[in-house]
Amino acid sequence: MGRILLCDDEVKLTRMLASALTTAGHSTERVATGREAIELCSREAFDILVTDLRLPDTDGLEVVRRVRQVCPETDVMVITAHATTETAVEAMRLGAYDYLVKPFSLDEFRMRIAKLLGRRELQARAGQLADQLSNLHNPENIVGSSARMREVLEQVRQVARTDATVLLLGESGTGKTLLARTIHYQSRRRSGPLCELHCAALPETLLESELFGHERGAFTGASEQRIGHVERSHRGTLFLDEIGEISPAIQAKLLRFLQDRQFFRVGSTQVRTVDVRFVLATNRDLQQAVRDRAFREDLFYRINVFPIHLPPLRERIEDVPALCAHILSRHRARLSEEAMELILRYSWPGNVRELENVLERAVILAGGTGEATILRRHLPAALTGAPTAPSPGSLLVPGFSIDGLERALIREALARASGNKSEAARLLGITRRRLYSRLKSMEADEASEQAEVSDRQDPGPSG
Numbered sequence: 536m537g538r539i540l541l542c543d544d545e546v547k548l549t550r551m552l553a554s555a556l557t558t559a560g561h562s563t564e565r566v567a568t569g570r571e572a573i574e575l576c577s578r579e580a581f582d583i584l585v586t587d588l589r590l591p592d593t594d595g596l597e598v599v600r601r602v603r604q605v606c607p608e609t610d611v612m613v614i615t616a617h618a619t620t621e622t623a624v625e626a627m628r629l630g631a632y633d634y635l636v637k638p639f640s641l642d643e644f645r646m647r648i649a650k651l652l653g654r655r656e657l658q659a660r661a662g663q664l665a666d667q668l669s670n671l672h673n674p675e676n677i678v679g680s681s682a683r684m685r686e687v688l689e690q691v692r693q694v695a696r697t698d699a700t701v702l703l704l705g706e707s708g709t710g711k712t713l714l715a716r717t718i719h720y721q722s723r724r725r726s727g728p729l730c731e732l733h734c735a736a737l738p739e740t741l742l743e744s745e746l747f748g749h750e751r752g753a754f755t756g757a758s759e760q761r762i763g764h765v766e767r768s769h770r771g772t773l774f775l776d777e778i779g780e781i782s783p784a785i786q787a788k789l790l791r792f793l794q795d796r797q798f799f800r801v802g803s804t805q806v807r808t809v810d811v812r813f814v815l816a817t818n819r820d821l822q823q824a825v826r827d828r829a830f831r832e833d834l835f836y837r838i839n840v841f842p843i844h845l846p847p848l849r850e851r852i853e854d855v856p857a858l859c860a861h862i863l864s865r866h867r868a869r870l871s872e873e874a875m876e877l878i879l880r881y882s883w884p885g886n887v888r889e890l891e892n893v894l895e896r897a898v899i900l901a902g903g904t905g906e907a908t909i910l911r912r913h914l915p916a917a918l919t920g921a922p923t924a925p926s927p928g929s930l931l932v933p934g935f936s937i938d939g940l941e942r943a944l945i946r947e948a949l950a951r952a953s954g955n956k957s958e959a960a961r962l963l964g965i966t967r968r969r970l971y972s973r974l975k976s977m978e979a980d981e982a983s984e985q986a987e988v989s990d991r992q993d994p995g996p997s998g
């Protein structure tokens with residue numbers, strides 16, 4: 536139900552319109568002059584002002600202009616005589632939503648009002664949703680109190696206000712997609728579209744048509760015309776994920792588009808222009824890709840306008856407790872001290888996404904009803920086993936030997952355990968007896984090495 540202000544010096548007409556609206560369940564007010572309409576609108580909230588363009592005191596166009604200015608949330612519908620449709624067009628230009636040409640039927644009037652109210656409702660809903668999304672993507676709600684994340688979030692806040700192209704760099708799962716969305720919802724384009732395209736997932740021809748669209752019959756299988764992402768994100772933001780993976784041909788087309796925002800749909804010779812803000816992301820080292828000639832240098836400079844580096848989680852371990860709290864706040868679960876310790880010790884190659892997955896799995900395992908506590912046994916082996924075990928491949932470098940590694944491990948364990956052999960054995964995951972036996976053979980090896988050295992008359996360093 537709407538609240539509608541009717542303004543016309545023909546009192547008989549406004550009375551009729553008012554009664555038609557009241558029957559339909561709306562509430563109305565009536566005034567006879569432009570001055571009264573402007574005054575009442577600025578004092579009270581109306582959904583719609585219906586005003587004649589010919590008024591005794593003011594020009595109806597002036598009423599439209601003022602009302603749109605003073606209370607932009609009120610929509611204006613103008614009534615005009617046949618002879619003045621030109622003025623009606625001018626009224627629309629000034630911000631009126633619709634116009635009715637006299638004479639019109641009450642049915643038509645009611646229908647137009649209903650349509651406008653329906654549109655207002657949708658708009659209000661869309662506004663609420665956009666607010667919710669914008670809230671969800673508020674930098675305040677992104678976890679990161681480490682110095683590096685604070686810097687990243689500050690950069691996001693600053694660049695979001697501009698139209699600059701942003702390049703998000705970081706390992707998988709560090710939050711690139713989250714920040715791309717944040718940038719859009721914090722920008723003045725937030726009520727415009729946000730289109731996301733995953734460039735690595737598509738073969739070249741498909742990617743080109745996803746980006747720029749195609750005309751019917753442009754290639755085999757193109758049975759319908761298709762609007763591409765660049766057109767769909769007009770007045771909004773286009774987020775291109777995995778930009779490091781695109782082929783040379785697409786790189787060339789993208790470069791041209793980035794230079795002047797002009798493009799062709801596949802199979803069309805008509806050049807088109809759009810207003811789009813770019814956010815791009817990759818987990819690839821683009822500079823290296825340029826050196827390897829896999830990525831065009833000119834395109835790299837085009838997109839490297841405002842790079843933001845997302846640090847891997849292992850380089851901001853201090854954010855982990857807050858991230859855990861953030862993730863677990865969606866569940867009725869808490870972490871045991873031991874579980875937290877293991878989580879802090881792990882290197883998180885999959886970054887925040889891996890942390891989310893681990894915790895969500897643990898919540899299920901800890902399951903049960905009521906408040907769950909996540910224990911060591913609810914965590915995957917990667918965390919509870921040797922926490923920072925390097926991959927075997929990375930160990931097999933020149934100079935490597937199993938014996939050498941074992942000796943290094945034993946020394947490290949003894950150092951960490953301050954010489955306490957039981958504790959060192961526990962750290963190594965072996966029995967005390969086995970440790971003693973290893974230490975003994977280590978001593979023996981070292982002694983014989985020393986003997987060899989002195990045999991060769993070479994004093995060398997000892998120890």
Ligand SMILES: Nc1ncnc2c1ncn2[C@@H]1O[C@H](COP(=O)(O)OP(=O)(O)OP(=O)(O)O)[C@@H](O)[C@H]1O
Pocket residue numbers: 676677678679705706707708709710711712713714818861887888891
């Ligand atoms: N700082 C953060 N605070 C809260 N949640 C975060 C943060 N960073 C990442 N996340 C969450 O972690 C998950 C992974 O983040 P996201 O998808 O943005 O990573 P990505 O860098 O885009 O990964 P990929 O390279 O695989 O696309 C998401 O669920 C995201 O909401």
Ligand SMILES: [Mg+2]
Pocket residue numbers: 711712713776
């Ligand atoms: Mg992503």
